[in-house]
Amino acid sequence: MEEEEDEYMILQIMGWCFGFLVLYILVKLVHSIWWKPKSIEKLLRKEGIKGTSYKAIKGDIPDINKCAREASSKPITLNHQIVPRVMPFFHKMVQQYGEVSVSWFGRKPRVTIVDAELIRLILSNKSGQIIKPPREPYVKLLTKGLTSLEGEKWSQRRKAVTSAFLLDKLKGMLPAFSYSCGTMIERWKKKVEQKNGGWCELDVTCELDILTGDVISRAGFGSNYQEGKKIFDLQKEMAILVHDALTNIYIPGFRFIPTKKNKRRYKLDVQIKGILMDMIQKKEHAMKADGSSSDLLSILLECREQRNSLTTNDVIEDCKLFYFAGQVTTKNLLAWTMVVLSMHPNWQEKARHEVLELFGTNEIPPDFEAINRLKIVSMILLEVLRLYPPVPIISRYTTCETKVGGMTIPAGVELVLPMLLLHHDGRYWENPQEFNPERFTQGVSKATKDQNAFFPFGWGPRICPGQSFAHLESKMALAMILQHFSFHLSPSYTHAPCTRLTLSPQHGAPIIIQRISI
Incomplete structure (x- = not known):
């Protein structure tokens, strides 16, 4: 019992x-x-922030995806009013609710801010109250490294990476820039010679893929495009799979389910890391035999030896980031520049006149001071960065209750900073949809109406450390293209800017090039 x-x-x-x-x-x-x-939502409403109401689980994801599908289904006319197509949901939010609004990505609250002063405050924050958003596991497969760190770890790694882009290091990279650009020019000359009409049609996104990949490989890793091509191809596929994951609700633990896409993502990650490990081992042997080098990989390996906090896996992650971010952003900047100069042949001629006046038909020397004398070319690149910023959105995240201007933002809110909208905002720019490089005649600080609203590479302590690298590479490449070729849009070109992690032409950029006669 x-x-x-x-x-x-x-x-x-x-x-x-x-x-x-x-x-x-x-x-x-x-x-x-x-x-x-x-x-x-209740706390944000008390702060006067308008926006959509929370809907359980899905939030605004169905509306976001619907807007994106409708916008990407058809091209736009040949102009620079690209915001409604590239960022249809955020464009709608700003129109309905103003410069500060709340929306929901699943259960995640998002406060979208299109105000230059508030954006500067957020990006300049060093308190630890506003950080990079916690990364989805899928995103970490594509880019981790420096961008995923905070606090002292970030500070130490930032110093190591930044040291690779100091002025003396950039000057040392110029011969690699020149060689890669020269190789592309010779390839284009042969393509034109093969045509009886003296012209040739190219999809410049593919051509600039090769150029920027070769530059990254040579200047960053002491190799060449063919050695890095496997990494680029794998990362492109990974980017598509990551973008696919980011447009849907993330379910905790789902990444461990052996679906076809999950298995492919992890296989790609293993392959990329394996190739990079081989490159690191080769570089280590070369450094032992020949001493130190000035490329990014050598500098990271030297830092690994000097600091116990930097591991081989850290080096691999920073290499992944540099390969992806360094190539794709510069490629898109140059592609959009050729598209825009095809749309505005008067500016193409002005830039060509400047290049020929400075360098004639001689090979452009890998000389830092000479390249910096290209004022019109530089102004054109800045204006293209304004109209077509490589990264249209930057995000931050509140770790605790935080003051942003006069607003109190609760913990756990993602702050969405749509740079594309800011760059096209008539409150800061005269005729913002107009391509007008002259607005940068007196520099970036004088380009806007009253306050700086130009953030193509971010702002504050986490501004992109490779922006000087990208700008210098772009100036040399564009100068050499202008020196040898005139170009205009192919009849097959369709104007369809879209965001696939970065701002790129949805259907490529077919352009007709022709040798110029001096």
């Missing part, structure tokens, strides 16, 4: 435990799915 009572008591206790566990899980789910988002 006593044994039966004991068994009954044990079963009763187990039943209570199970009941409490179920209740705990239900409470956590209700808190996560409903109570917490609604509490944040």
